[in-house]
Amino acid sequence: MPRRAADQADPERRSTIRDVATRAGVSVATVSRVLAGNYPTAPATRAKVMRAVKELDYVVNVHARALAGVTQKTIAILTREVVTPFYAYIIQGVEQQAAQDGRLCLVCTTGSDPDRELAYVKMMREQGADAVIIVGGMTETPEYRKQLGQYAQALESAGTKLVLCGRPSMGPDVPALIAHYDNEGGAYAATSHVLSAGHEQIMFLGGVPGFTTSEPRFAGWRRALNDRGIDPGPELFQTGSHGTHFGYERLKELLKRKAFKATAIVASDDGCAAGAMMALREANIKVPDEVSIVGYDDVPMAAHMWPPLTTVRIPAEELGRTAVRMALDPRANPARETILGTHVVVRESVARRVR
Amino acid sequence: MPRRAADQADPERRSTIRDVATRAGVSVATVSRVLAGNYPTAPATRAKVMRAVKELDYVVNVHARALAGVTQKTIAILTREVVTPFYAYIIQGVEQQAAQDGRLCLVCTTGSDPDRELAYVKMMREQGADAVIIVGGMTETPEYRKQLGQYAQALESAGTKLVLCGRPSMGPDVPALIAHYDNEGGAYAATSHVLSAGHEQIMFLGGVPGFTTSEPRFAGWRRALNDRGIDPGPELFQTGSHGTHFGYERLKELLKRKAFKATAIVASDDGCAAGAMMALREANIKVPDEVSIVGYDDVPMAAHMWPPLTTVRIPAEELGRTAVRMALDPRANPARETILGTHVVVRESVARRVR
DNA sequence: CCCGTTTCGGTAACCGTTTACCGCGCCGAT
DNA sequence: ATCGGCGCGGTAAACGGTTACCGAAACGGG
Structure with missing residues (x-):
């Protein structure tokens, strides 16, 4: 034996x-x-x-x-969840860049619980991670801001970088690097794309007022319209939530009330666009012949819908890579804030307006 | 100051x-x-x-x-990549169960490089992780089997559990726990579903011969057919690759050659099904009126396709949770191998065969 | 008043590495 | 022959905690 x-x-x-x-x-x-x-x-x-x-x-x-002094360091990534493509791509980007730089990658999901997030930040301090990357938004209560700011300072003095990824700066109180994308610009571009196809009655559908990811999209849509001298009425601004369910329900209701007057829709996200398309199909309204529609995010699904959805691409994976590069090599990336560009990927859900 | x-x-x-x-x-x-x-x-x-x-x-x-002896232990998960929903859900399941059990979760992507996988396994031994979970298939060269078997034994003697998740056992040479799903059964159920809608010419589309994830699906399809006394000809067995691209191209080619004789398709995966549907649509063949189709995996996209895709659901998140439970609490989960059930989720892409 | 218990705190050994510092032997140069 | 330098290897001191063991003080019962 x-x-x-x-x-x-x-x-x-x-x-x-x-x-x-x-x-x-x-x-x-x-x-x-x-x-x-x-x-x-x-x-x-x-x-x-x-x-x-x-x-x-x-x-x-x-x-x-x-x-004894030679630390195999790690990068921690704090995220609400991992299955949403936006998060999944960021995680993948982070992991790959981390691996490339010889780091291990710790992923922690926080749900939408600020306390869990905070607890993890503390834990990472104990671990001596060399960077913690917080991705995506969290509803920001003043209490939360304060706590995070405090931890941020503690992290900083311990030499651990804090990076906010896919989320705007939280102001000088919470010292952090920012790896973000041009959210407002994407919405502006998407709306412009629809405008140049001849549309003028362009609805914005979805998003929740006050959310850090929604507001810039509202703003981009509005700015594009204003730049052409169009002032959209309130009936063209339909917000409340996001996702397929919301898009479907809201549009169905509008249709039922015969309150849908637009010839094009700029949706807050691809799911919402998909929902709207379902409602339109049920009402026998042809997309894009009768109404054009553009989404946001370019989730994998977008390319496979029918018609394939024109949408705004967010460089999520690159966002993740950028976050760790900023954290790990501050000399090569001296900016405290880097904003990656977005662009509209043109497929078939937008058609020229015929009159 | x-x-x-x-x-x-x-x-x-x-x-x-x-x-x-x-x-x-x-x-x-x-x-x-x-x-x-x-x-x-x-x-x-x-x-x-x-x-x-x-x-x-x-x-x-x-x-x-x-x-000093009080280890905050960790669970490591080794995966090819994170963005594919199957992997993403498993990761999420692992992370959540790990967190629940007070563990941190290290995720490492290996691409499809056995060497990187092996390197990570070794690294985890250094880390003293209390479990390493390898998810998804890897093409299994003898060399790879041998190496992994060796590491598996080393891990075992170090008290670190090795769990293969969403992948069948590799035999007695590599001692590992298995958290898998009933792959063959899913294909059997999907095919049976189509059969009981009256179809008899049922094509299997996609998958790659020799792959551990593909073979059982082939087998399930074949068994269901055989159980009804049907012996599918080779023209009904179309394999080679998977994903949207393959499904689209292969079906288009079949259609062009007028070699498509089936009234229903069992696809190796949802992407493949989506590709096939695109090709059918281009050829003006109605789904499901003229040909029925079922997918596999139930990716989020499946519910949003048109028509919504009937497909086989894999309990991916649960798979991840199971893997860590098996590793962490062997007394409560004494089985060395647990197979989770799959089931077909019926949507609208299968219709009764009219004659 | 004495003594056994209990409560609380300190001392120091130990966990498994890395590395500064030192010493030894051998080489070639003088 | 002597010596400086170099190549190689050993000794032991950290690193920052935990905890077994011990002792002091407080306390209560007889």
């Missing part, structure tokens, strides 16, 4: 550098140096050590190593 | 338990005990300590703590 044979003592114990040293007949220092490879060692010694390592199946203990 | 005032010495240094002890006028043991809260301490002492902690903004060093 060789399997049971473990070198006496507690068989569950990981073998340590001392075990290796004894076995190889050298000192622990030598083992450490051989393994680190940054110190001259005689080939014969090296061989002995390597053999012992193999035989004992030795692996370093990262905690001990960290204590 | 009180902010600059840091207690002499290097201002960048994290304050240690010793700093706190000095400041509070007690010993380090006392501080440790107050913080752990598992030892009787006089209220006055506790108060002094807490004040010092606050003033110095002290946080424990997890590495030191781990070295």
Whole structure:
């Protein structure tokens, strides 16, 4: 039964550098140096050590190593959840850039609970992560701002970077790097795209007033309209929530009340656009022949809807990469705030307005 | 300038338990005990300590703590990528269960590179993670099997659990827990659903022969057919790849060659089904009136396609939760292998065959 | 008043590495 | 032959916690 044979003592114990040293007949220092490879060692010694390592199946203990000063650091990413494509892409970007820079990536979901978020921030301080990246919005109560600001300062003084990703700056009270995207510009571009197809009655559908992700989209839509001298009436500004359900229900209700007068819709998000399209289809209104529609986010689904949805692309993965680059290499990325561009990807849900 | 005032010495240094002890006028043991809260301490002492902690903004060093024996352990999840819904949901499940059990969750993407996967496994051994969960398939070269088997044994003897999630067992050579789903059963159910709508010419579209995720789906389709005494010809078995692109191209080509004879399609995945639907639409063939179609995976997109896609639901998030439960609580989950059920979610892409 | 208990706090060993510092032997240069 | 320097390896001191063990003080019962 060789399997049971473990070198006496507690068989569950990981073998340590001392075990290796004894076995190889050298000192622990030598083992450490051989393994680190940054110190001259005689080939014969090296061989002995390597053999012992193999035989004992030795692996370093990262905690001990960290204590002694060489830290394998990590990047933490705090997010509400992971399945929404926007978050998923950011996470992927973060993970990949982190890996590329030799870091491990800790992901923590916070739901929409500010307390969990705060708890994780604290935990990351204990871990000694070299960056914590908070992605997406959180409803910002004053209490939350205050706490986060406090933690942000603590992190900063501990050398841990805090990056807000896909979320605007929270002002000077919370010192953080910002990796964001041009939200307002995307809405402006989308609306302009529809405008130049000849539409004038352009509804904005979806979004929730006060939300940091919604407001800039409202603003972009409004600015594009104003730039052409159009002042949209309140009936063209339909907000309340987002997602497929909201888009469907709201449009259905408008249709039923015969209160839908627009020839085009700028939706707050692709889900909302999809919902609106379903309602239109049920009412036998052709998209894009009778009404044009553009979404926002460019989720994978957008390309597969019918008709394929024209929408605004957010460089989510790049956002994640940018966040860690800013955190890890401040000299190459000295800006405290970088805003990535958005652009409209043209598919088939917008048609020229015929009169 | 009180902010600059840091207690002499290097201002960048994290304050240690010793700093706190000095400041509070007690010993380090006392501080440790107050913080752990598992030892009787006089209220006055506790108060002094807490004040010092606050003033110095002290946080424990997890590495030191781990070295001393109290490990904050972590769960590692190794995945190809994070954005595919199947993976994203598993990750979410893992993370949430891990958090619930007080663990941190490390996610590592491996692309489809076995070497990176292996490297991460090794790294996790160094970290002393209490479980590593490998999700999804990897093309299994003998070399890879051998390596992984070796690591698996090493992990096991170190008390770290290895869980294969959403992937079948690799045999006795690689000792691992399995959290999988009934892949073959899903395909069987989907095909049966189509059969009982009166179809007999049922094509299987997509998947790659030899892949651990594809083969069971082929098998389920074939078994369902055989159970009704149907022996599908090779022209009804169209494999090669998966995803929208493949589905679209292959079906288009079949249509062009007038080689498409089926009245229903069982697709290897939802993307593939979506592609097929696009090709059908372009050929002016109505779904589901003229051909029925069912997908696999139930990605979010499936519900939003037109017509909404009937498909097989994989309990991905639950799969992730199960994986960590199995790893963390072997007494409550003694099985070395748990297979979660799949079921078909009926939407509108399958219609009764009219003759 | 004495003594056994209980309550609370300190001392110091230990966890597994890394690395500064030192010493030894050997080489080539003088 | 002597010596400076270099190549190589060992000793031991951190790193920042936890906790076994011990002792002092307080307290209550006889």
